[in-house]
Amino acid sequence: xxxxxxxxxxxxxxxxxxxxxxxxxxxxxxxxxxxxxxxxxxxxxxxxxxxxxxxxxxxxxxxxxxxxxxxxxxxxxxxxxxxxxxxxxxxxxxxxxxxxxxxxxxxxxxxxxxxxxxxxxxxxxxxxxxxxxxxxxxxxxxxxxxxxxxxxxxxxxxxxxxxxxxxxxxxxxxxxxxxxxxxxxxxxxxxxxxxxxxxxxxxxxxxxxxxxxxxxxxxxxxxxxxxxxxxxxxxxxxxxxxxxxxxxxxxxxxxxxxxxxxxxxxxxxxxxxxxxxxxxxxxxxxxxxxxxxxxxxxxxxxxxxxxxxxxxxxxxxxxxxxxxxxxxxxxxxxxxxxxxxxxxxxxxxxxxxxxxxxxxxxxxxxxxxxxxxxxxxxxxxxxxxxxxxxxxxxxxxxxxxxxxxxxxxxxxxxxxxxxxxxxxxxxxxxxxxxxxxxxxxxxxxxxxxxxxxxxxxxxxx
Numbered sequence: 001x002x003x004x005x006x007x008x009x010x011x012x013x014x015x016x017x018x019x020x021x022x023x024x025x026x027x028x029x030x031x032x033x034x035x036x037x038x039x040x041x042x043x044x045x046x047x048x049x050x051x052x053x054x055x056x057x058x059x060x061x062x063x064x065x066x067x068x069x070x071x072x073x074x075x076x077x078x079x080x081x082x083x084x085x086x087x088x089x090x091x092x093x094x095x096x097x098x099x100x101x102x103x104x105x106x107x108x109x110x111x112x113x114x115x116x117x118x119x120x121x122x123x124x125x126x127x128x129x130x131x132x133x134x135x136x137x138x139x140x141x142x143x144x145x146x147x148x149x150x151x152x153x154x155x156x157x158x159x160x161x162x163x164x165x166x167x168x169x170x171x172x173x174x175x176x177x178x179x180x181x182x183x184x185x186x187x188x189x190x191x192x193x194x195x196x197x198x199x200x201x202x203x204x205x206x207x208x209x210x211x212x213x214x215x216x217x218x219x220x221x222x223x224x225x226x227x228x229x230x231x232x233x234x235x236x237x238x239x240x241x242x243x244x245x246x247x248x249x250x251x252x253x254x255x256x257x258x259x260x261x262x263x264x265x266x267x268x269x270x271x272x273x274x275x276x277x278x279x280x281x282x283x284x285x286x287x288x289x290x291x292x293x294x295x296x297x298x299x300x301x302x303x304x305x306x307x308x309x310x311x312x313x314x315x316x317x318x319x320x321x322x323x324x325x326x327x328x329x330x331x332x333x334x335x336x337x338x339x340x341x342x343x344x345x346x347x348x349x350x351x352x353x354x355x356x357x358x359x360x361x362x363x364x365x366x367x368x369x370x371x372x373x374x375x376x377x378x379x380x381x382x383x384x385x386x387x388x389x390x391x392x393x394x395x396x397x398x399x400x401x402x403x404x405x406x407x408x409x410x411x412x413x414x415x416x417x418x419x420x421x422x423x424x425x426x427x428x429x430x431x432x433x434x435x436x437x438x439x440x441x442x443x444x445x446x447x448x449x450x451x452x453x454x455x456x457x458x459x460x461x
Contacts, residue, residue: 001021003018003019004017004018004019004020005017007141013167016023021221023408028370029183031077031349031437032123032348033036033349034348034349034454035343035348035349035350035351036162036351036353037350037351037352037353038352038353038354038355039352039353039354039355039356039364040330040355042262042333043332043333043336043352043364043368044330044331044332044333045330045331045332045333046330047114047116047167047327047330047331048167048168048170048171048225048273048328048329048330049114049115049116049171049176049328049330049331050062050114050115050117050171050172050174050267050326050327050328051116051117051272051327051329052117052267052270052326052327053117053139053324053325053326053327053328054256054259054260054263054267054324054325055135055136055139055186055323055324056132056135056139056256056291056323056324057256057259058130058131058132059258059263059400060117060119060121060122060267061117061118061119062118062119063116063117063329065270065271065272065329066329066331066332066367067269067270067272067360067363067364067366067367068271069367070363070366070367071269071363071366071367074366074373088213089126091300095204095322096318102403105162105437107450110179110236112174112178114167114170114171114174114175115171115174116177116329120216122179123178125180125196127179128196128198129219133198133223134198135323135324136281137181137195137196137198138323138325139277140176140179140180140181140195140276141176141181141193141195141237141322142237142239142279142323143172143173143175143176143181143277143326144173144176144177144182144183144193144195145179145183145191145193145208145225145227146223146224146225146237146238146239146277147164147173147175147212147223148164148165148169148213148215149162149163149164149165149169149170149173149183149186150162150163150164150186151173151183151184151185151186152383153184154189157405158182160177160182160183162183167330168273168275168328170197172326173330175326178243180195180196180203181193181194181195181196182194183196189210189285190207190208190209191207191208191210191227192205192206192207192208193206193208193447194206198437200221204411206230207230208227208228208229208230209227209228210224210225210226210227211226211227211228211234211287211291212224212226212227212291212294214309214313214316214317215241217306219310220240220244220310221240221241221243221244222238222239222240222241222244222245222315222317222451223238223239223240224236224238224239224313224316224317225238226282226287226316233278233281233334234281234282234283234284234287235279235281235282236277236280236282236316236317236320237268237277237278237279238277238279238317238320239275239276239277239278239326240275240276241275241276242260242261242274242275242276242325244262245276245277245278245320245322246261246276246322248278248286248317248318248319248320249319249321249322250280250318250319250322250405251319251323252319252321253278253280253298253319253320253321253322254288254322255322256322257322258324260276260284260324260325262304263325263329264276265359267325267327267361268314268356268359269355269359269360269363270327270363271274271329271360271363271367272327272329272360273329273330274325274326274327275324275325275326275354276322276324277323277324277325277335278320278321278322278323279320279321279323280318280319280321281321282316286314288339290312290315290316293312293315294309294312294313294316295363297309297311297312305321311459332367332368336368336369337367337368337369338369340368340370340449341369344369344372344457344458349454349456349457349458349459350370350457350458350459351453351458351459351460351461352365352370352458352459352460352461353461354460355434355461356378357422357433358381358433361460361461362431362433362434365429365460366430366459370458370460371429371431371460372427375427375428375429375457375458376417376421376426376427376428377428377429377431378414378417378428378430378452378456379410379413379431379432380407380410380411380430380431380433380440381432381433381436382403382407382431382433382435382439383433384400384406384435386391386405386406387399387402387403387406390403392403393457400406403439404434404439404442404445407436407440407445408445408448409446410436410453411440412448412450414430414452415448415451415452415455418452418455418456427457428455428456428457429456429457429458429459429460430433430452430453430456430458430459430460431459431460431461432459432460432461433461435460437461
């Protein structure tokens with residue numbers, strides 16, 4: 001009865017009150033001690049907004065994220081003081097007459113869903129006046145071509161919408177369209193764009209033959225397409241986690257690596273989801289030999305088919321040239337911080353698996369009240385001097401042993417920190433990065449890790 005009549009559990013948007021379908025629900029709820037949750041779609045809306053990007057070593061986008069607002073509030077600073085993008089102020093504008101000679105239409109309009117980008121250096125066609133317009137054009141082209149989205153064109157008004165496998169992909173093709181690279185048609189063998197030709201100074205229709213698609217999975221953490229331009233040249237476009245892309249860059253592809261890595265760190269601190277974009281021009285002979293191996297692996301029947309495909313993909317996804325990185329925001333659902341605050345007041349422990357970098361996870365934790373200023377943080381990470389030294393000079397087995405020893409030592413130190421605390425009101429938060437978690441869950445460590453975790457009010461990975 002109390003649940004059914006609770007005005008605070010009424011959902012105004014759907015005009016629906018809460019409805020308890022079992023009479024003993026209150027009893028069951030009262031026995032809950034720990035809540036296990038993921039982040040995407042639970043704490044967040046799973047609606048991605050393209051907010052920032054790094055292209056050819058320059059960061060673009062001046063939007064402010066929810067995490068940055070929370071950081072500013074926590075640090076008693078103005079939001080602009082903690083912004084890490086390094087972009088020029090949004091007020092920097094360019095008059096439309098500067099672009100009349102190259103046929104760019106300057107129109108102010110409301111950003112569509114999935115695109116919250118603000119920076120006049122790129123919007124309204126101004127990117128053609130940037131120092132590296134060809135790199136910028138390639139960046140947008142990769143976003144418009146390297147995906148599996150399906151376009152749907154409205155015959156009445158000519159607008160194009162997209163069906164994408166993930167909200168991230170949807171935001172990329174929408175962003176590419178807003179920057180002047182509109183993906184409007186897909187066939188079994190090609191993708192078609194309306195894109196700006198810098199040499200002609202106008203929009204043209206372009207067809208890119210998609211010869212191969214190397215799909216994304218949780219092991220590869222990247223996807224690639226091999227395309228043939230209209231002039232016959234071959235390229236591989238690749239997007240994926242920055243750690244995966246960076247280790248596949250060639251000697252000539254690292255010009256913007258340091259600047260991009262710095263921007264990615266700033267985006268992560270702002271709570272943004274990031275991907276790196278890279279490419280490479282392919283020779284006909286190299287491609288023909290590789291494609292033969294790829295088709296052989298693709299037609300393999302048996303449990304090792306995926307392993308063979310991954311191995312063949314590795315052969316072509318190398319010596320890449322870094323172009324830049326994307327940064328999208330997945331906003332928190334309304335009321336999440338207040339909800340977590342109340343759950344904490346009720347004495348419930350909350351464990352959240354984010355899948356983000358540690359800096360991102362920590363800042364999101366503060367933004368949604370999973371982490372609070374009064375908490376003592378216990379951090380378990382592989383980012384230690386011993387592990388780094390082993391990675392630089394040791395073999396695979398040596399790295400694994402030193403990493404595991406390091407995690408064990410940090411778990412033991414965390415337990416000692418909790419047991420030695422004399423303040424009965426002290427609250428602990430356990431923060432562990434994903435790579436470290438894989439060691440912490442080894443058979444001989446997982447009980448020690450669990451004993452530490454259950455003594456913490458919040459656990460975030």
